[in-house]
Amino acid sequence: MAFYPQSGAERITFLKSDNFDELSKKLAKAFGKKMINIYGECQASFDGRIKSFIPWGHRVIILKKDGSFLMHSTEGVKPVNWQLPGAGEFSFSVEDDQLKIYTLRTKTKETMTTHFRAIHLVFLYDAYDHGTLNIYGSEADLVKYLTDHPGLIDETLQITQTEYETPVGFIDIRGVNSKGETIIVEVKKRAATPEDGHQLKRYVESLEEKDGQKIWGYLVAPSFPSKVRNYLSENNLKAVEIPWEEIFPTVTKPTTTLDDFLE
Amino acid sequence: MAFYPQSGAERITFLKSDNFDELSKKLAKAFGKKMINIYGECQASFDGRIKSFIPWGHRVIILKKDGSFLMHSTEGVKPVNWQLPGAGEFSFSVEDDQLKIYTLRTKTKETMTTHFRAIHLVFLYDAYDHGTLNIYGSEADLVKYLTDHPGLIDETLQITQTEYETPVGFIDIRGVNSKGETIIVEVKKRAATPEDGHQLKRYVESLEEKDGQKIWGYLVAPSFPSKVRNYLSENNLKAVEIPWEEIFPTVTKPTTTLDDFLE
DNA sequence: TATTGTATTTCGCAT
DNA sequence: ATGCGAAGTACAATA
Numbered sequence: 001m002a003f004y005p006q007s008g009a010e011r012i013t014f015l016k017s018d019n020f021d022e023l024s025k026k027l028a029k030a031f032g033k034k035m036i037n038i039y040g041e042c043q044a045s046f047d048g049r050i051k052s053f054i055p056w057g058h059r060v061i062i063l064k065k066d067g068s069f070l071m072h073s074t075e076g077v078k079p080v081n082w083q084l085p086g087a088g089e090f091s092f093s094v095e096d097d098q099l100k101i102y103t104l105r106t107k108t109k110e111t112m113t114t115h116f117r118a119i120h121l122v123f124l125y126d127a128y129d130h131g132t133l134n135i136y137g138s139e140a141d142l143v144k145y146l147t148d149h150p151g152l153i154d155e156t157l158q159i160t161q162t163e164y165e166t167p168v169g170f171i172d173i174r175g176v177n178s179k180g181e182t183i184i185v186e187v188k189k190r191a192a193t194p195e196d197g198h199q200l201k202r203y204v205e206s207l208e209e210k211d212g213q214k215i216w217g218y219l220v221a222p223s224f225p226s227k228v229r230n231y232l233s234e235n236n237l238k239a240v241e242i243p244w245e246e247i248f249p250t251v252t253k254p255t256t257t258l259d260d261f262l263e
Numbered sequence: 264m265a266f267y268p269q270s271g272a273e274r275i276t277f278l279k280s281d282n283f284d285e286l287s288k289k290l291a292k293a294f295g296k297k298m299i300n301i302y303g304e305c306q307a308s309f310d311g312r313i314k315s316f317i318p319w320g321h322r323v324i325i326l327k328k329d330g331s332f333l334m335h336s337t338e339g340v341k342p343v344n345w346q347l348p349g350a351g352e353f354s355f356s357v358e359d360d361q362l363k364i365y366t367l368r369t370k371t372k373e374t375m376t377t378h379f380r381a382i383h384l385v386f387l388y389d390a391y392d393h394g395t396l397n398i399y400g401s402e403a404d405l406v407k408y409l410t411d412h413p414g415l416i417d418e419t420l421q422i423t424q425t426e427y428e429t430p431v432g433f434i435d436i437r438g439v440n441s442k443g444e445t446i447i448v449e450v451k452k453r454a455a456t457p458e459d460g461h462q463l464k465r466y467v468e469s470l471e472e473k474d475g476q477k478i479w480g481y482l483v484a485p486s487f488p489s490k491v492r493n494y495l496s497e498n499n500l501k502a503v504e505i506p507w508e509e510i511f512p513t514v515t516k517p518t519t520t521l522d523d524f525l526e
Numbered sequence: 527t528a529t530t531g532t533a534t535t536t537c538g539c540a541t
Numbered sequence: 542a543t544g545c546g547a548a549g550t551a552c553a554a555t556a
Binding site: 012035037039043049053055056060064065066072073075077080083120127128129130131135136189190194198248 | 274
Binding site for chain 1: 528529530531533534535536
């Protein structure tokens with residue numbers, strides 16, 4: 001059992017400075033070793049795949065050990081500015097009485113420049129994380145489930161292959177029906193989109209051309225917008241609605257341990 | 264000019280407690296009003312579109328005013344766990360000598376449960392940000408540029424429409440060549456993919472069927488993997504390589520103000 | 527609200 | 542390293 005601030009407080013190193021010059025040196029020294037956290041008022045510009053500029057505002061900046069750079073605003077899950085891991089150059093300096101952070105990602109030649117005119121809090125976090133994220137219910141899991149329950153797709157379906165490669169892409173499931181006709185199945189975890197319909201049609205056409213015989217295309221998804229349903233029916237493709245949330249029921253009692261989770 | 268910690272330090276409110284019970288009450292009170300920042304050792308589970316579990320590790324958690332929940336680990340730009348804005352329920356409690364944070368997003372019925380067994384730092388950040396991100400060089404900008412320079416696509420191209428809707432999707436640019444034949448153009452900011460080729464072919468086929476005349480399909484992108492180039496040429500589609508970074512040159516001197524940026 | 531398409535998509539996996 | 546497709550994609554624009 002552990003309470004703040006008694007335990008682990010040594011993992012936090014506050015950087016108190018009354019001038020940006022000293023602060024920039026401390027930051028440069030810490031970069032790559034510990035997670036740098038800066039809370040303050042900044043503006044920033046990014047230049048690479050696009051150009052962007054964001055004017056002054058209160059934000060959180062996190063510089064991770066791998067060179068990831070995050071700038072978070074007051075709303076939303078997505079950062080307002082960021083730099084991917086693999087920073088080649090990183091510099092901290094003072095310019096016009098402002099703390100300037102410049103990063104260059106070598107691989108893509110993308111730069112990001114941030115200026116702070118006020119800093120409310122800066123500290124280093126000595127963090128370690130070796131936990132691996134376990135995910136259950138991905139598309140691969142659904143395909144696995146359907147392999148055990150082919151009747152959900154078609155009563156007479158016998159699955160012969162999964163992850164079958166064609167010249168135009170991978171097909172999730174391949175099999176035959178009672179008449180010996182080939183069935184291919186595209187599985188989606190989320191609501192079907194027009195793109196899914198087109199993709200399936202492409203697979204069917206490609207295989208029909210190659211094998212010279214009728215191919216049945218099935219699209220499996222939890223829901224079908226009417227536009228998509230129409231497209232499928234017009235193109236002699238089948239829509240199979242499977243409510244995954246019923247098959248992989250939600251856990252009503254929040255799990256707290258890995259054992260609970262795997263249950 | 265402003266230096267930490269003199270200026271703006273009042274925007275930071277440290278929550279010091281020697282027990283999680285008191286802390287959980289303070290957090291509940293602050294939720295939705297200020298940004299909550301928690302640094303500590305946690306594990307978490309998510310249950311919704313998928314199920315996931317991540318075991319103990321040192322992480323940063325940020326709860327934004329709009330209900331966004333971020334859990335960041337020591338690497339990468341993406342959070343290891345998160346909850347989108349629109350949290351319906353939020354609770355802070357103590358369970359097994361651990362601080363427990365539970366959130367339910369009403370709309371999607373997705374839950375996330377986080378347990379802290381050690382907290383290294385907790386504080387509130389009173390942040391305001393009204394800055395709007397300005398972006399230059401998006402796909403829309405490229406289409407606009409090509410509208411002014413159609414010769415880059417085809418010497419005789421005359422553009423008649425942009426963002427043209429077809430039964431199978433939107434076409435970026437539509438026009439005619441000197442022979443009066445129809446040209447459609449798909450514009451991509453990034454390297455072309457096989458999917459882009461298929462999409463273009465679909466557009467062409469759909470329009471040829473509808474109009475009963477030959478349609479020329481062009482794919483514009485900064486680079487083409489050979490596989491894609493082959494597919495296009497096999498299907499009588501044209502690849503136009505345009506290095507956007509030369510047309511929208513990078514800014515060598517980092518910009519610092521909005522005026523500099525717009526230059 | 528539901529649908530649609532873009533994205534500095536990010537990320538992981540296969541080649 | 543590059544190509545390729547999935548993602549709890551997130552998010553904005555649109556109907």
